[in-house]
Amino acid sequence: MKIDLTETTASKINKALVEGRRAVGTPAIGMVLTLVIVTDEENAYDALKAANEASREHPSRTLVVIKRVSRSPRDRAKARLDAEVRVGTEAGTGETVVLRLYGEAIDHAQSVVLPLLLPDAPVVVWWAVNAPRDPAKDPLGALAQRRVTDAYACERPVQELSARAETYTPGDTDLAWTRITPWRSMLAAALDQGPCTVTSAEVEGEEFNPSCELLAMWLASRLNVPVSRKVSGGPGLTAVRMQSSGGPIVLDRPEASLATLSMPGQPDRSVALKRRDTAELLAEELRRLDPDDIYAAALKFGVERLGDGSSDRPAGGNGGPADTKGTTAEGESSASADGNPAKAASAGKKAPAKKAATK
Numbered sequence: 603m604k605i606d607l608t609e610t611t612a613s614k615i616n617k618a619l620v621e622g623r624r625a626v627g628t629p630a631i632g633m634v635l636t637l638v639i640v641t642d643e644e645n646a647y648d649a650l651k652a653a654n655e656a657s658r659e660h661p662s663r664t665l666v667v668i669k670r671v672s673r674s675p676r677d678r679a680k681a682r683l684d685a686e687v688r689v690g691t692e693a694g695t696g697e698t699v700v701l702r703l704y705g706e707a708i709d710h711a712q713s714v715v716l717p718l719l720l721p722d723a724p725v726v727v728w729w730a731v732n733a734p735r736d737p738a739k740d741p742l743g744a745l746a747q748r749r750v751t752d753a754y755a756c757e758r759p760v761q762e763l764s765a766r767a768e769t770y771t772p773g774d775t776d777l778a779w780t781r782i783t784p785w786r787s788m789l790a791a792a793l794d795q796g797p798c799t800v801t802s803a804e805v806e807g808e809e810f811n812p813s814c815e816l817l818a819m820w821l822a823s824r825l826n827v828p829v830s831r832k833v834s835g836g837p838g839l840t841a842v843r844m845q846s847s848g849g850p851i852v853l854d855r856p857e858a859s860l861a862t863l864s865m866p867g868q869p870d871r872s873v874a875l876k877r878r879d880t881a882e883l884l885a886e887e888l889r890r891l892d893p894d895d896i897y898a899a900a901l902k903f904g905v906e907r908l909g910d911g912s913s914d915r916p917a918g919g920n921g922g923p924a925d926t927k928g929t930t931a932e933g934e935s936s937a938s939a940d941g942n943p944a945k946a947a948s949a950g951k952k953a954p955a956k957k958a959a960t961k
Contacts (some may be wrong), residue, residue: 603622603625603626603688603689603690604686604687604688605618605621605622605686605687605688606684606685606686606687607684607685607686607687608684609682609683609684610683610684610685611683612714612716612717612718613717614685615685615687615699615718616717616718618685618687619687619689619697619699622687622688622689622690622697623689623697625689626689626690632661633661633662633663633696633697633720633723634660634661634662634723634724635660635662635663635720635723635724635725635726635888635891636662636663636664636665636718636719636720636723636724636725636726637653637656637660637662637663637664637665637726637728637888638664638665638667638715638725638726638727638728638742638745638746639653639664639665639666639667639728639730640667640669640711640727640728640729640730640732640733640742641666641667641668641729641730641731642668642669642731642732643668643670645730645731646666646668646700648730648880649666649728649730649880650664650666650698650700651881652879652880652881652884653666653698653728653881653884654698655881655885656881656884656885656888657695657696658695659885659888659889660885660888660889661695661696662696662888663696663697663698663699663718663719663720664696664697664698664699665698665699665701665715665718665719666698666699666700666701667701667703667711667714667715667742668700668701668702668703669703669708669711670702670703670704670708680704680705680706681704681705681706681707681710682703682704682705682707683701683702683703683704683707683714684701684702684704685699685700685701685702686699686700686702687699688700699718701714701715710741711741711742712741712742712744712745715742715745716745719745724747724748724891725745725746725747725748726746726747726748726749726750726887726888726891727740727742727743727745727746727748727749727750728750728751728884729749729750729751729752730752730755731752731755733751733752733755733756735765735769736769736771737749737751737769737771737774738769738771738773738774739769746773747773747891748773748775748887748888748891749771749773749774749775750775750776750777750884750887751766751774751775751776751777752776752777752778753766753776753777753778753812754777754778754781754811754812754813758810759778759810759811759812759815760810760812760815762812763778763812763815763816763901766901767901767902770898770901770902772893772898773893774898775887775894775897776812776816776897777880777883777884777887778811778812778813778816779813779816779894779897779900779901780883780886780887781813781838781877781878781883782813782816782817782820782839783886784875784878785817785839785842785853785875786817786820788853788861788863788873788875789821789842789844789853792851792853792863792865793851795865795868796848796865798846798847798848798851798866799846799847800825800827800844800845800846800851801827801845801846801847802827802828802829802830802844802845803818803821803822803825803827803828803829803830803842803843803844803845804829804830804831804832804841804842804843804844805817805818805821805829805830805831805832805839805841805842806831806832806833806834806839806840806841806842806843807832807833807834807836807838807839807840807841808833808834808835808836808837808838808840809833811836811838811839813838813839814831814838814839815831816900816901817839817842818830818831819900819901819903820896820900821842821844822903823899823900823903824900837858837877838858838877839855840854840855840856841853841854841855841856846866848866848867849865849866849867850864850866851864851865851866852864853873853875855875858876858877859874859875859876859877860872860873860874860875860876861873861874861875
């Protein structure tokens with residue numbers, strides 16, 4: 603069921619939601635959170651499609667905030683709100699409200715969103731494009747327990763990671779980090795299979811891909827070894843090579859779905875490592891609403907050691923090694939694939955490779 607409202611208010615939208623639930627025979631609210639999507643008209647369809655698919659796992663009220671550009675001075679001075687209310691099959695397993703803001707209403711989006719939040723339910727804000735420099739201080743971000751950005755959607759992703767590190771607040775996360783969860787899980791599992799010490803590592807992937815940078819930062823921060831960044835033709839991450847006391851450990855994915863894991867003294871094995879779509883990434887982020895300390899550690903460790911020219915790396919060349927001074931894992935915890943703490947290295951020693959971490 604779809605209800606269109608022109609020049610409306612938040613109270614009328616709430617009334618339309620109640621009427622829509624009654625019309626489709628679901629008067630009770632069975633949603634677990636409010637997902638606020640900030641996007642533009644061009645990307646609204648894809649963002650809403652991803653949210654609807656993610657709602658199968660996380661039934662939620664989805665509020666899509668679209669800030670429309672007014673052309674004339676008269677239109678820019680006049681506040682106006684149009685809404686599209688979707689319930690039932692039109693909105694996945696939750697409710698969807700598409701909010702189009704015009705004129706002065708653009709600068710007060712939080713005033714429109716606040717009355718539409720589910721009571722006593724967590725709030726997640728996702729900027730599909732055009733994320734603010736400091737999400738936690740953004741008026742909409744201030745309403746949320748979890749703030750999701752995507753550095754990959756920015757023109758200069760590596761510089762965006764630097765900005766994210768400077769303004770990081772617990773609760774911030776980025777889909778560029780979510781994309782490397784399977785890689786971190788696979789590498790941690792490989793290092794757990796036998797006692798060895800990693801001495802250096804190399805991350806290979808396409809140019810200007812922030813996921814490659816984040817994976818290199820994570821390895822450098824957790825293993826306390828020099829990590830270099832090599833550019834390939836992609837797609838995405840293509841390989842991770844680690845030199846260890848037992849021999850080379852290689853996770854190579856020349857294509858976008860199947861990878862080969864090579865370890866000393868063991869036959870090569872094929873592992874599934876496909877590239878995931880936005881709906882899967884969003885669903886993973888909605889599973890946890892607590893701060894991601896491992897993301898914060900990797901972000902701050904790596905950005906502090908990025909050279910000024912990292913974002914301008916020429917295609918086909920090496921990105922240059924990361925700073926090898928590293929920090930020890932003294933008193934610091936790793937994370938398993940679901941974000942649970944794992945053992946870290948003992949104080950004063952190089953972090954053992956087999957105790958690497960993943961989300």
